Each structure stands twice: as C-alpha cells, then as structure tokens.
Amino acid sequence: MTGAALAASIRLERPAFALDVAIDAAPGEVVAVLGPNGSGKSTLLGVLSGLLVPDSGNVRIGEDTVADVDAGISVPPHRRGVGLLAQQALLFPHMTALANVAFGPRAAGMPKREAEARALSLIADVLPGLDADEMARRRPSQMSGGQQQRVALARALAPRPGLLLLDEPLAALDVDATPAMRSLLRRVIRDAKQTALLVTHSALDALVLADRVVVLDSGRIVEQGTTREVLTKPRTPFTARIAGLDLVPGTACADGLHTHDGTLISGRFDDPLPEGDAAVAVFAPSAVSVFRDRPAGSPRNVLQVRLAAVEPQGDTVRLRASPPADGADWLEGLAADVTLAAAADLAVEPGAELWFAVKATEVAVHPATS
Amino acid sequence: MSVTDDAPQAPRAERKPDRRHVRDVALPRWMWVPAVIAFLVIALPVLGLLLEADWARMPELLTSEAALAALRLSLETAxxxxxxxxVLGGPLAAVLARGRMPGLRTLRSVVLLPLVLPPVVGGLALLYLVGARGLVGEALRLGFGITIPFTTAAVIIAQTFVAMPFLVVSLEGALRTAGERYEAVAATLGASPALTFRRVTVPLVLPGLMSGTVLAFARCLGEFGATITFAGNLQGTTQTLPLLVYVQRETDDAGAIALSLLLVVVAILVIAVARPRNTEGIR
Incomplete structure (x- = not known):
C-alpha cells in the first residue's frame, strides 16, 4: 500500500443500495471504472471527491488521509486536491476561458499574474492549432462543445490535483469531437502520468486511456484486472457487452460448459478447469454464422433464437438475439455480426426465428467470478 | 449542421434564423383578441390619467411642500x-434553495403569505405585534423606550414585510436554476464555500437578484394598505406618495392625478432600468 496515490475502502448505504468498494491506484496509474447504470460509479466518485460522506471506511490520497470514519476525519472537497471532469464541461458561464482555468490556482492563493500564465499555457496545450490568446478571452458560450470540454480539462488540471476523477468525460460530445478529445486525454492524463479514475461505458475509452479496469455491479467490484485481460476475458454479461463479446454462463465440463438448462456449449480451455466449476463461454459476434434453417454439419454449437433487433455498425450488421418461445434466458442479448449483404440475403425482421452457429474453436471457456 | 471540434463558433446571433423567416406554430390566431384586451386593461387607465391631467398646473402641483416631502420619503423608505x-431575504432565499433540513416547504409557504394577504391585514398584524400593547412592542417600549408605530421606521417595516417575498421568490428561483453543480466544481478546484459563494454563486444568480430587487423596490413604492394601518399618514414622517395621492383625491383631483403620474413615471423608470434581461426569464 505504501506509495499509492489513492487507497480507499468505503461503504455507503442508502435505501435499496449499498456501495462497498476497496479501490486503489498507483502514482500515474489510470483506472477505468465500468458498470451498469446504478452500479454506484457516481457514488464512488462522490465519496472520493468529498461531496458525499461514507458510512464507514477511509480514503487516502497521496500521503493524506482525507476521510476516515472511525477516526472522525472528513476533509472537505476543497482541501482534498481531487479534480473532477464531468460529462458536461460546466465552465463558469460568467468568466472567460482564462479566468475559468486560473480559478483553481487563484483559489490556492497563487498571484494573479502567475495563475494566468499557467492557465494560458494549459489552454494552448489543450487547444493546439488555435490562437490561445484569443481563445483565452472567450466566454464558454462562444466556444464549441468540444472546445468547452477541453478548457474544462485544462481547468481541472490547473491546480495540479493528486487525483483526477473523469466522469464519462466523452459521453456528451459530438461524435466528431470524441476521437480528438480521447487522444488529448491520453496525452495529458496517461502520458503525463496523472493519477486518474475514469468512469466510462466505452471499451475503447478503457483500452486507450486506462492501465487497469474495475467493474462495478450493484455497489460491489465484480471484476478487475489489466484492461486487456478484463476486456478479452470477460466474466460477467455486462463486461462482455461493453467489450462487444458474447458470453454464456454455466458450469465447466469436459467439452466446454453446461448451461443451467443443460445445453452443452463446446469450446476450448485456455487453462484446464475442474468439472462443475462456474465458468463462462465467450465468443466474438463476428464468429457467429446465422441461418434461417437449422444448419447441418460442422459447426458444433447451434442455438435457436428469436431476432430481437438489427443494429447497423459501419459495414456490418449486428443481429441481437432474444430467447424463442420457450427458450433459455441466457440467449437474451447474444449478438451475431454479419455483412450487409448477408443481412439482406437473410431478409429477416425482428421476431423471426433464426439459428446462430459458432464453431467450438471460436469459443473460449474460462472461470467465472464466484 | 454539426460544429467540428476545432472550428471557431460563429456568434450566437448569426446562427439564429432571421425572425421574418420563422412561421408562428404555437400561437393560434384567436389568442390575439384576449391578448389585446389584456394589454388595454393595463394601458388604457394610464392613458386616462394622462388625458385627465392638468398640465398647466403640473409644476406647481408637483413642487408643493407636501408632494416633495412625500416623494422624498417614498424614495428613502423604499x-x-x-x-x-x-440583506435579510438574500440569505433566506439561499437557505430555502440550498438547505436540507425538514420543514423547508412549510417555511416557504409562510414566506409567500404577504403576497396573498391583503396589505391592510399585514398592517394590522404588525400593529398588534409591534404596537404599544403588542407582544414585541410592549417589550420595546418598556425596555428601551422605543415605540415603532406611526414612525418612519414603521413605514420601512411595513414595506419590507410586503416586498420581501418578491425578492426571496425570484432569488430562490435563480439559485435553483443555477443548481449546485457549478458550486461542486468550484469545490473540487479548491475553492472554499465562502470563495465559491462570492465568485460563483453570486455572479450566477445576479440577474435573479437584480429582478428581485427591482420588483421589491417597486412594491415598496406602491405600498399603501399596510403603511396606512401600521404607520399612519403623517406628512414628512409616514406620508408616502400613495398615501398623499389618496388624501389629495378627497380635496383636489388635479393634485392627485399629478402625483399619480409622478408614480407612473417612477415605475416606468424602474422597469426601464432593470427589465431588459432580468424579467424576461433568461437563465
């Protein structure tokens, strides 16, 4: 634990919800927090920033204990050195970009000239290719959404926070503005070794920005590990969905796994698993072939599904499954990616009965979280 | 059209479609009739005053000793x-908008009372509280030798009583609209609550504060019922312009009309100074 930039172990209870999480981050590490809506991500950020008070536990940021319920320590938000960048830029509308960015250093008592010099260089840094002096004089209403979010990032960095909280910083941006903002974040957060916690719904954000991923569900951590490991070997349906993979839960057997209704899903093991252990079968939607009639022959796993939705994705089409009339619930949400041409040939509409087929060699079986 | 990330944005006004290109889709034609009548109900009486005025005697009427004293008293007390x-309503609005204790809803209803209460009733209530034998009045008289009713202080108290809700309501609305998100951001940037209040909260609610102030001031200028009940009608100490207008009407119509026009002019000035952005519901 020594030398951690963040070490927190907190519990907060509300009617019908409890957050119970231990999380830490090494200096310069970026940890992505994934989780369905209502899983407690915002509550976690609230507790770390000091805007929410936990029922028990403690939070340490750098050398300082900023919250310790047993010891009666609860440092207010403005003395924690925790920055926040939210979905909305929330630039103070009555101030120029320069005054917004200089606000933090000024609040810390830095002389005006020095604070503005730092603000100006940060603005130049987050808005490359634009006239920084001119941009600095603008009000938020005179900037595009992407520019506002960039200035908001500069503002969050200006006081040099020990920990930066990023609460879905790309979610409210135009699709055009997202990639540039993502690479900017990578440059100023990850490459600059700024310790940060990133709440996101996007596997891409996690892959580009985070060293490590923590998956939260119903207030608990259900999965964690390096970004690569978590996203390529998901253990929960939520993570699989974020990672764009299909996941079927069950118990391990010699050939793969048995679902709870007894269907055998054949697959390969990366590491051998004792029979009867909880396991998940994971495969890519692109490995699934789709047929109108039951296919005969080689593919080992053939699943009858009802088509729930057709989602265009660039030059492929994602067919989303639901269980047929008396089918098993684990079929819900399984996806198959087919080409536009193949989708046209199938000529199907939601509600149609289809067959999903996937070769055993394309299915990876690994242990599930207990 | 989507604005690309790095494209400088055109000023807002240039991107709005021109007014003459926009078709009304939310204004049924019949609505013009009651709308025009409503406007006339407000505008015609004022016009009537103008027509009835005795312009030749106007300077003399307006500069009478009683008129000047009343105008001065009105402006000072308002x-x-x-x-x-x-000073008092601002913090009350902040408590109502930001406080988290139970019972705030009840508190808010009480604050609205002077808005719906007939001012005369308010004046009576004040009289029974602060009057010679009232709960607080007796204590003040016995303890400090102070009597409030029928003094200029009573005028100020009566006006504050009726005008307070105007300020509290508009400021509370502004505080709620601004929300606490900016204040939370300021906190994460290291700003103490006091600094946040000064540099973030107050500037954000300034339009609401301005319009509340103007409304309260205007309400003070026009106050009649509570003042005459609680403060009486003594020239130079408690006789404000509306009271003088009422008294003059008994004896000298021309004088009453002249003073009324003076109040109209002051009211128009007040609206002109503060209205443009502030009562039109922007932010």
Whole structure:
C-alpha cells in the first residue's frame, strides 16, 4: 500500500443500495471504472471527491488521509486536491476561458499574474492549432462543445490535483469531437502520468486511456484486472457487452460448459478447469454464422433464437438475439455480426426465428467470478 | 449542421434564423383578441390619467411642500426597505434553495403569505405585534423606550414585510436554476464555500437578484394598505406618495392625478432600468 496515490475502502448505504468498494491506484496509474447504470460509479466518485460522506471506511490520497470514519476525519472537497471532469464541461458561464482555468490556482492563493500564465499555457496545450490568446478571452458560450470540454480539462488540471476523477468525460460530445478529445486525454492524463479514475461505458475509452479496469455491479467490484485481460476475458454479461463479446454462463465440463438448462456449449480451455466449476463461454459476434434453417454439419454449437433487433455498425450488421418461445434466458442479448449483404440475403425482421452457429474453436471457456 | 471540434463558433446571433423567416406554430390566431384586451386593461387607465391631467398646473402641483416631502420619503423608505430585503431575504432565499433540513416547504409557504394577504391585514398584524400593547412592542417600549408605530421606521417595516417575498421568490428561483453543480466544481478546484459563494454563486444568480430587487423596490413604492394601518399618514414622517395621492383625491383631483403620474413615471423608470434581461426569464 505504501506509495499509492489513492487507497480507499468505503461503504455507503442508502435505501435499496449499498456501495462497498476497496479501490486503489498507483502514482500515474489510470483506472477505468465500468458498470451498469446504478452500479454506484457516481457514488464512488462522490465519496472520493468529498461531496458525499461514507458510512464507514477511509480514503487516502497521496500521503493524506482525507476521510476516515472511525477516526472522525472528513476533509472537505476543497482541501482534498481531487479534480473532477464531468460529462458536461460546466465552465463558469460568467468568466472567460482564462479566468475559468486560473480559478483553481487563484483559489490556492497563487498571484494573479502567475495563475494566468499557467492557465494560458494549459489552454494552448489543450487547444493546439488555435490562437490561445484569443481563445483565452472567450466566454464558454462562444466556444464549441468540444472546445468547452477541453478548457474544462485544462481547468481541472490547473491546480495540479493528486487525483483526477473523469466522469464519462466523452459521453456528451459530438461524435466528431470524441476521437480528438480521447487522444488529448491520453496525452495529458496517461502520458503525463496523472493519477486518474475514469468512469466510462466505452471499451475503447478503457483500452486507450486506462492501465487497469474495475467493474462495478450493484455497489460491489465484480471484476478487475489489466484492461486487456478484463476486456478479452470477460466474466460477467455486462463486461462482455461493453467489450462487444458474447458470453454464456454455466458450469465447466469436459467439452466446454453446461448451461443451467443443460445445453452443452463446446469450446476450448485456455487453462484446464475442474468439472462443475462456474465458468463462462465467450465468443466474438463476428464468429457467429446465422441461418434461417437449422444448419447441418460442422459447426458444433447451434442455438435457436428469436431476432430481437438489427443494429447497423459501419459495414456490418449486428443481429441481437432474444430467447424463442420457450427458450433459455441466457440467449437474451447474444449478438451475431454479419455483412450487409448477408443481412439482406437473410431478409429477416425482428421476431423471426433464426439459428446462430459458432464453431467450438471460436469459443473460449474460462472461470467465472464466484 | 454539426460544429467540428476545432472550428471557431460563429456568434450566437448569426446562427439564429432571421425572425421574418420563422412561421408562428404555437400561437393560434384567436389568442390575439384576449391578448389585446389584456394589454388595454393595463394601458388604457394610464392613458386616462394622462388625458385627465392638468398640465398647466403640473409644476406647481408637483413642487408643493407636501408632494416633495412625500416623494422624498417614498424614495428613502423604499430604498431602505429594499436594502433590508436584500440583506435579510438574500440569505433566506439561499437557505430555502440550498438547505436540507425538514420543514423547508412549510417555511416557504409562510414566506409567500404577504403576497396573498391583503396589505391592510399585514398592517394590522404588525400593529398588534409591534404596537404599544403588542407582544414585541410592549417589550420595546418598556425596555428601551422605543415605540415603532406611526414612525418612519414603521413605514420601512411595513414595506419590507410586503416586498420581501418578491425578492426571496425570484432569488430562490435563480439559485435553483443555477443548481449546485457549478458550486461542486468550484469545490473540487479548491475553492472554499465562502470563495465559491462570492465568485460563483453570486455572479450566477445576479440577474435573479437584480429582478428581485427591482420588483421589491417597486412594491415598496406602491405600498399603501399596510403603511396606512401600521404607520399612519403623517406628512414628512409616514406620508408616502400613495398615501398623499389618496388624501389629495378627497380635496383636489388635479393634485392627485399629478402625483399619480409622478408614480407612473417612477415605475416606468424602474422597469426601464432593470427589465431588459432580468424579467424576461433568461437563465
């Protein structure tokens, strides 16, 4: 634990919800927090920033204990050195970009000239290719959404926070503005070794920005590990969905796994698993072939599904499954990616009965979280 | 059209479609009839005053000793009451908008009382509280030798009583609209609550504070019922312009009309100074 930039172990209870999480981050590490809506991500950020008070536990940021319920320590938000960048830029509308960015250093008592010099260089840094002096004089209403979010990032960095909280910083941006903002974040957060916690719904954000991923569900951590490991070997349906993979839960057997209704899903093991252990079968939607009639022959796993939705994705089409009339619930949400041409040939509409087929060699079986 | 990330944005006004290109889709034609009548109900009486006025005697009527004393008293007491409304009502609005204790809803309804209560009733209530034998009045008289009713202080108290809700309501609305998100951001940037209040909260609600102040000031200027009940009608100490207008009407119509026009002019000035952005519901 020594030398951690963040070490927190907190519990907060509300009617019908409890957050119970231990999380830490090494200096310069970026940890992505994934989780369905209502899983407690915002509550976690609230507790770390000091805007929410936990029922028990403690939070340490750098050398300082900023919250310790047993010891009666609860440092207010403005003395924690925790920055926040939210979905909305929330630039103070009555101030120029320069005054917004200089606000933090000024609040810390830095002389005006020095604070503005730092603000100006940060603005130049987050808005490359634009006239920084001119941009600095603008009000938020005179900037595009992407520019506002960039200035908001500069503002969050200006006081040099020990920990930066990023609460879905790309979610409210135009699709055009997202990639540039993502690479900017990578440059100023990850490459600059700024310790940060990133709440996101996007596997891409996690892959580009985070060293490590923590998956939260119903207030608990259900999965964690390096970004690569978590996203390529998901253990929960939520993570699989974020990672764009299909996941079927069950118990391990010699050939793969048995679902709870007894269907055998054949697959390969990366590491051998004792029979009867909880396991998940994971495969890519692109490995699934789709047929109108039951296919005969080689593919080992053939699943009858009802088509729930057709989602265009660039030059492929994602067919989303639901269980047929008396089918098993684990079929819900399984996806198959087919080409536009193949989708046209199938000529199907939601509600149609289809067959999903996937070769055993394309299915990876690994242990599930207990 | 989507604005690309790095494209400088055109000023807002240039991107709005021109007014003459926009078709009304939310204004049924019949609505013009009651709308025009409503406007006339407000505008015609004022026009009537203008037509009835005796312009030749106007300078003389307006500069009579009683008129000047009343105008001066009105402006002074209205200003004092407005300051009291800001100093006391501002924090009350902040408590109502940001406080988290139970019972705030009840508190808010009580604050609205002077808006719906007939001012005369308010004046009576004040009289029974602060009057010679009233709960607080007796204590003040016995303890400090102070009597409030029928003094200029009583005028200020009566005006503050009726005008306070105007300031509290508009400021509370502004505080709620601004929300606490900016304040939370300021906190994460290291700003103490005091600094956040000064540099973030107050500037954000300034339009609401301005319009509340103007409304409160205007309400003070026009106050009649509570004042005459609680403060009486003594020239130079408690006789404000509306009271003088009422008294003059008994004896000298022309004088009453002249003073009324003076109040109209002051009211128009007040609206002109503060209205443009502030009562049109922007932010």
């Amino acid at each position: 200003a004092a009451s407005t300051v009291l409304c800001i």
